Amino acid sequence: MTGTTLREDVLRARRIVVKVGSSSLTTAAGGLDADRVDALVDVLARAHEHGNRALGSEEEPVEIVLVSSGAIAAGLAPLGLEKRPTDLARQQAAASVGQGLLVARYTASFARYGLRVGQVLLTADDASRRAHYRNAYRTLEQLLVMGAVPIVNENDTVATAEIRFGDNDRLAALVAHLVRADLLVLLSDVDGLYDGDPSKPGTSRIAEVHGPQDLAGIEIGSAGKAGVGTGGMVTKVEAARIATGAGIPVVLTAARHAADALAGRDTGTLFHRTGRRAADRLLWLEHASSxxxxxxxxxxxxxxxxxxxxxxxxxxxxxxxxxxxxxxxxxxxxxxxxxxxxxxxxxxxxxxxxxxxxxxxxxxxxxxxxxxxxxxxxxxxxxxxx
Structure with a gap:
């Protein structure tokens, strides 16, 4: 792909799920970074209002669903916690405090553009059950119809170890399937998938992935590989596999490149769709249930x-x-x-x-x-x- 070639799958997308990680929203000392939140909202609000001018036709608004981490991180300082606790009870307490702060920050930031937001908290247990799945879809669909921006997160305050999604990357892939999205964009502090440790000479960004064969021989998520050493890239590639297998292309890039990603420019890694859309709840039953x-x-x-x-x-x-x-x-x-x-x-x-x-x-x-x-x-x- 050349630097001037735009990604057609991105340009055609009219309903986009964007997932952002905690590291892209918080300060080094912990807590929400208002400037980072505003910078992300600037990009999303403009896409929502103007669509993509690169299409060369009348501008169409883009529907945005935001899957946002950051609730636990936002709740640490108000509760006097210096770092993320390891026990579930204190994590849930931090999420309870932080979720309100997170949504309040988004509410204020999107309001600068005259946009309302709606909070949607999901659990894996709910999403696997027929009636609850339908209700989640109807809520999200109605928010979009009414011009609001859904802010989705896992319901950390009630989820247990047995019924957790496990990470918001996987949640985002499943939400993209739930709302019948045209595109999933995964934003973090990593600017794409690499064929090795990006800090070392000779490694390069993988611009496109057409299927598992393109990842053969690449160690994802181990120390010094694929841009991260904590396994974070593993969840992103798995989320991409889930989404693309259900017919949804995925762009993985850094939050600072969000505008380029939504404009279809060559940033991060584009995972091409590998399958067709699955029956609604079955994808959730397979990937979100324990x-x-x-x-x-x-x-x-x-x-x-x-x-x-x-x-x-x-x-x-x-x-x-x-x-x-x-x-x-x-x-x-x-x-x-x-x-x-x-x-x-x-x-x-x-x-x-x-x-x-x-x-x-x-x-x-x-x-x-x-x-x-x-x-x-x-x-x-x-x-x-x-």
Missing amino acids: PRGAVTLDAGAVAAVVERRTSLLPAGVTGVDGDFAAGDPVDLLDENGHIVARGLVNFDARELPRLLGRSTRDLARELGPAYEREVVHRDDLVVLTG
């Missing part, structure tokens, strides 16, 4: 679920492990204990054992019509192999 247990399937049930993509019936289940409730995500295992799928189970762990190996017709006749249903319905199931 199993609460497992059920083991016989060979016939494995073939039905994996190859024919049918629902899992009690007759095909041979074992149950874990303490889960109806509606929880569970892994589906083959006879050798390998995970073949994940789904939302329709029965509690305590009631499922007496149903194993039996037909739904027999169960309905003996236990009532409520038992004439699948263990996991195919609409609540994602195949992870095959």
Whole structure:
């Protein structure tokens, strides 16, 4: 790609999810940096209002969804914490204080352009469930329709280790899928993916990634590789894999290059789409849920679920492990204990054992019509192999 060539996927995008990391919003001593927030908002507000002049046609506004880290960092100083705590309770307390400060800062900054913002806090547990998923989509869609800028973050104050997204890069990829975005832009303090340690001679930025083959031989996230030494790049590349696999191109660059990224210029790394859009909740079920247990399937049930993509019936289940409730995500295992799928189970762990190996017709006749249903319905199931 030459320096004058613009990225067509970026220019065509009319709904963009932008994710910004804590390091791009905070000072070296901790706490929000108002100047950094304002600089980011300047770029986003202009894109929202004017679209991209490089298109050579009438300007169209761009819809922006902002996935923002920074809540915990913003809450440290007000609570007298010198550094990010390691225990979950104090992290959640800091997030509780900091989230309000973060949204207040964005509210004031976007108000300079006459734009309103709306706070949307998500948990992985909610997003995997059908009704909650629909509600999240409707809220975000309505905010966009009304011209507001959604500010999305993980609901750190209630999320537990078992139901966390794990990082806001992955959350951003899933939000991009949820809102049917045309583009995902990941902003941090790293200006792209490199083929080695960028501080050493002979390394270069990888301008484009068309698929896994372009990353062969590149050590991502280990010390001195790919621009970071703490594993931060690993989550960004994984987020790019999730988004591009669902048909959404991704630009990874530094926050200071946000304007260039949204203008389609050659900055950072462009990950091209590798797949098509998946069914709405299945991407979330695969990437945002943590199993609460497992059920083991016989060979016939494995073939039905994996190859024919049918629902899992009690007759095909041979074992149950874990303490889960109806509606929880569970892994589906083959006879050798390998995970073949994940789904939302329709029965509690305590009631499922007496149903194993039996037909739904027999169960309905003996236990009532409520038992004439699948263990996991195919609409609540994602195949992870095959």
